[in-house]
Amino acid sequence: MPLVEVRALTKEYSKGDQKITPLKDAHLDVERGDLVSLMGASGSGKSTLLNMIAGIDRPTTGNVVVDGTDITRMSRSKLAAWRAQHVGYIFQMHNLIPVLTAYENVEMPLLLLPLSSAERRKRIEIALDAVGLADRADHYPRQLSGGQEQRVGIARAIVADPAVVVGDEPTGDLDAESTEQILLLLQRLNKELGTTLIIVTHDPKTAAIARRRIRLEKGELVEAGAPILKRELQRA
Amino acid sequence: MPRFIRFLPYVLKSLWRHRARTALTVSGAAVALFVFCFVGSVQEGLAGLTRGQQAERTLVVFQANRFCPSTSRLPQDYGRTIAKLPGVADVVPIKVFMNNCRASLDLVVFHGLPQDKLRSARDLKLVAGDWGEFEKRQDGALVGRAVAQRRGLASGSKFTIGEVTVTVAGVFASSATEENYIYTHLDFLQRTRGLNSVGTVTQFDVKLAEGAEPQAVAKAIDEQFRGGPIVTDTRSKGVFQAKAVGDLVELIGFANYLGYACVGLVLALVATTTVMAVQDRVREHAVLQTLGFSCYRIFSLVMTESLIVSLVGGVLGIGLAIVVLSFSGMAVGTEGVNIAFTASVGLAGTGLAVSAAVGMLAGLVPAWQAARAEIVASLRHV
Ligand SMILES: Nc1ncnc2c1ncn2[C@@H]1O[C@H](COP(=O)(O)OP(=O)(O)O)[C@@H](O)[C@H]1O
Ligand SMILES: [Mg+2]
Numbered sequence: 001m002p003l004v005e006v007r008a009l010t011k012e013y014s015k016g017d018q019k020i021t022p023l024k025d026a027h028l029d030v031e032r033g034d035l036v037s038l039m040g041a042s043g044s045g046k047s048t049l050l051n052m053i054a055g056i057d058r059p060t061t062g063n064v065v066v067d068g069t070d071i072t073r074m075s076r077s078k079l080a081a082w083r084a085q086h087v088g089y090i091f092q093m094h095n096l097i098p099v100l101t102a103y104e105n106v107e108m109p110l111l112l113l114p115l116s117s118a119e120r121r122k123r124i125e126i127a128l129d130a131v132g133l134a135d136r137a138d139h140y141p142r143q144l145s146g147g148q149e150q151r152v153g154i155a156r157a158i159v160a161d162p163a164v165v166v167g168d169e170p171t172g173d174l175d176a177e178s179t180e181q182i183l184l185l186l187q188r189l190n191k192e193l194g195t196t197l198i199i200v201t202h203d204p205k206t207a208a209i210a211r212r213r214i215r216l217e218k219g220e221l222v223e224a225g226a227p228i229l230k231r232e233l234q235r236a
Numbered sequence: 237m238p239r240f241i242r243f244l245p246y247v248l249k250s251l252w253r254h255r256a257r258t259a260l261t262v263s264g265a266a267v268a269l270f271v272f273c274f275v276g277s278v279q280e281g282l283a284g285l286t287r288g289q290q291a292e293r294t295l296v297v298f299q300a301n302r303f304c305p306s307t308s309r310l311p312q313d314y315g316r317t318i319a320k321l322p323g324v325a326d327v328v329p330i331k332v333f334m335n336n337c338r339a340s341l342d343l344v345v346f347h348g349l350p351q352d353k354l355r356s357a358r359d360l361k362l363v364a365g366d367w368g369e370f371e372k373r374q375d376g377a378l379v380g381r382a383v384a385q386r387r388g389l390a391s392g393s394k395f396t397i398g399e400v401t402v403t404v405a406g407v408f409a410s411s412a413t414e415e416n417y418i419y420t421h422l423d424f425l426q427r428t429r430g431l432n433s434v435g436t437v438t439q440f441d442v443k444l445a446e447g448a449e450p451q452a453v454a455k456a457i458d459e460q461f462r463g464g465p466i467v468t469d470t471r472s473k474g475v476f477q478a479k480a481v482g483d484l485v486e487l488i489g490f491a492n493y494l495g496y497a498c499v500g501l502v503l504a505l506v507a508t509t510t511v512m513a514v515q516d517r518v519r520e521h522a523v524l525q526t527l528g529f530s531c532y533r534i535f536s537l538v539m540t541e542s543l544i545v546s547l548v549g550g551v552l553g554i555g556l557a558i559v560v561l562s563f564s565g566m567a568v569g570t571e572g573v574n575i576a577f578t579a580s581v582g583l584a585g586t587g588l589a590v591s592a593a594v595g596m597l598a599g600l601v602p603a604w605q606a607a608r609a610e611i612v613a614s615l616r617h618v
Contacts, residue, residue: 056526056611077530084528091615095523099249109527111242156527 001068002029003196004053004164009062011048022048024219025062030164030212035190035197037207040216046200047168049216053198054087054166055079067163084112088157090167094149096141102128102152103137109160127155130193131185147178154185158195165189167199171206183209240536247540254513258545261509265549265591266556268498268505273557273579273587275495278488278568280578284413285481291474295442295454298476300467305332305572309436310466318440321456323448328353331425332438332572335397339484343569344383344397346418348425354378357441358414365391365406374424377402380415382576385565399430413477416567416574441473480573488575499590502546506598510542514602521606522614535607542599543592550591554584 006028013020022045030036040046051057052064055071063072071082088109096105106127110120128134131151141149150170157165170186171179187209189195199206207213213224251258285291297318299308312329319327331348349357351371363381369391370376379389384407389395393404395418402420409415426434444453454470461468471479478485514521521534529537561579568575 051612054526056615077532080525080528080530080533082528083526087528089526091523095519095615097246097520097523099253100246104245108246108524112528112533 003032003034003067004028004030004198005063005065006049006053007063007065009049009052009059009064011045011052011057012060021219023052023059023216026219026221028214028221030196030198032163032196033190033194034212035187035210036199036212036214037210038198038200038214038216039202039204039207042202044216045219046216050166050168050198050200053164054089055083056089081112084109085160086163088160088162088165090150090154090157090165090170092169092172094141094146094153094173096149096152096156098141101138101140102133102144102155105141105152106156106159109156113160123159123161124155127159128152130158130189131155145178146174147181150174150178150182151185154182154189158189158193164196164198167197169200169202171201171203179203179206240540243533243537244540247537247544250513250517251541251544254516257509257512261505261545262549262552264505265502265546265594266553268502269550269553269587269591270557272495272498272590273554273583274561274577275491275498276583276586277557277561277577277579278491278575280580280583281412281567281575282481282485282488284411284576284578285477285573286474288411290411291477292450292472293444294473295444295450295457295470296473296476297440297442297457297468297470298438300458300469302469303480303571304337305334305438306337308332308438309433310439310468312435312437314461314466314468315437315440317460318442318457321453321460323445323453323456324442325445325448326353326357326443328357328441328443329422329437330439330441331422331433331436333397333400333425333428334572337571339568339570341566341568342386343416343567343572343574344387344418345416345569345572345574346377346397346400346402346420346425348420348422350422354419357443358410358419360408360410360414360419362406363409365404367406370405373403373405374421375402376405376421378406378408378419379404380417381407381409382412382415382565382567382574383418385563386567400425400428412576412578413574415565416569416576442470477573480571481569481575484568484570484575499594502549502591502594503598506542506546506549506595507601509545510538510599510602513541514538514606517606518609518614518617521609522611522617525609525611526615531607535603538603538606539596539599542603543595546591546595546598547588550588550594554587554591557587558584 006026009023009026011023038046052059059072063070074082103124106124107120110123128137131154133148133151171182183206186197190197201207215222299310302308315327315329318324328349333346335344370378389404391404391406395402395404444450450472457470458468558579561577566577
């Protein structure tokens, strides 16, 4: 059974009498441990899809099933609790909380889980170590470089050991060198921890680390190397 | 331990980030609660005049149709007649002398009592000086703690108001009302040159016997002297005191509105700050929700912030007010009766409850907004 199952997902926005349909009847399966890149023109609906997989946006019709749970049917508060346990989100602009240290930022999602402070400490140390910032635990975001901030953001996304980690253009704001580092890090997380990753990007270099590359075109998902027709035949 | 303690560092750091704004709001709340407590303390003092055993079980016999104590002159031998009436346990003749009959923040009232009656009729605890010294000295005076604080009086110092000069033999603690009196010997006040009142007193305090009906005894006393040279007017001490300060009551009622206005002010102040704090952090709250914070959690975070600002301000203002009230001995008086500004645990409790309620009320709308915000739209917020 795939870890993430996107079924007939449609998202519509209506502005006045004009209708925008960034996603139309989209299907997608993501296997456990996969690393998927999602490309597409600006405004093609990449973020929209990712946000629905992460449970922070709701589809107009269709379903998203993660790890056997249909998250489109959950109440708002149940969904929040689900996110805390099952999803890590890497933002484009790291979105760290400025008043908290790197350590405290990474701790935030753990505060929602029934963990003692010793258990939290262990996990945070592992996460910060994984992103190579163990020595920066007490630094505030303003004392870190852009690349370091993004690494703290990644540590925060993986610290609760979620089933799936999504990233919305996680290298979009970074210089070439930092981008390189982040890509290596994401690859390592996928290989060594077996983290399932879905990364939205418009940078071919970022897409290149993926095992599966998917494009969004006119509201539909196209698998690189496997024309959509072939997949439909497979499914039928 | 409740889960929310875990989030307290985040809340405190968020407040600290905008410390100038937080400090301004906290001090605004402190000033408002300070005023609120001051107004409340006058209210308490007023209530103190009509409350308790003294106010209900003691009658005051005064000359009819006189208001200011300096105009009431009753023959001292009325006391013997009153003492014989049924329902009367004890009669205390009192000569009153004071510096001012009009409303004043510095009303000094001397009560001259027979030496043997003072100890039994009043519940005074000396905090300085001693009874022996008072009893020995003709011009000895026992000064209430509030007067001593106001006037900077200590044991041994001399103190003059008009024609009366006394030597402070002791300072006493008692109820807030009592602490505004100065007690002297009755004959000393009567013989003071200029007062010229040997054989007369200002009033009698009549202690009722167990089970005696105050109204009935008061009526019997006035009945007794109806045809005499000087007609009396007898009321319970509570009613008597309330009537004496009657002119001030309206003013105090007006001051109450000031107290309510202060509460409104804190509400507006804290609400503004909390709204600003929420607007500053639209995206931050959306990030927290993305991490799995529920609406309820966000709501309580904002409420906690609002509550802390209001409570810290409240505690500062209330604390300062209690200190000032306790050590300044402030009172407002007229016609020989002082309303003591009374700082009490109850008042502090009321202040705290008001602070807490205002903090919650102020946080309600912004907390609701933060909790209900759409995550995706808020993440795009700059
Ligand atoms: N709240 C909204 N209201 C109306 N249109 C929206 C809203 N959010 C996104 N859209 C539209 O949906 C489309 C897809 O947006 P998005 O998923 O952000 O694109 P991408 O991430 O691929 O650049 C865009 O055309 C965008 O204008
Ligand atoms: Mg996007």
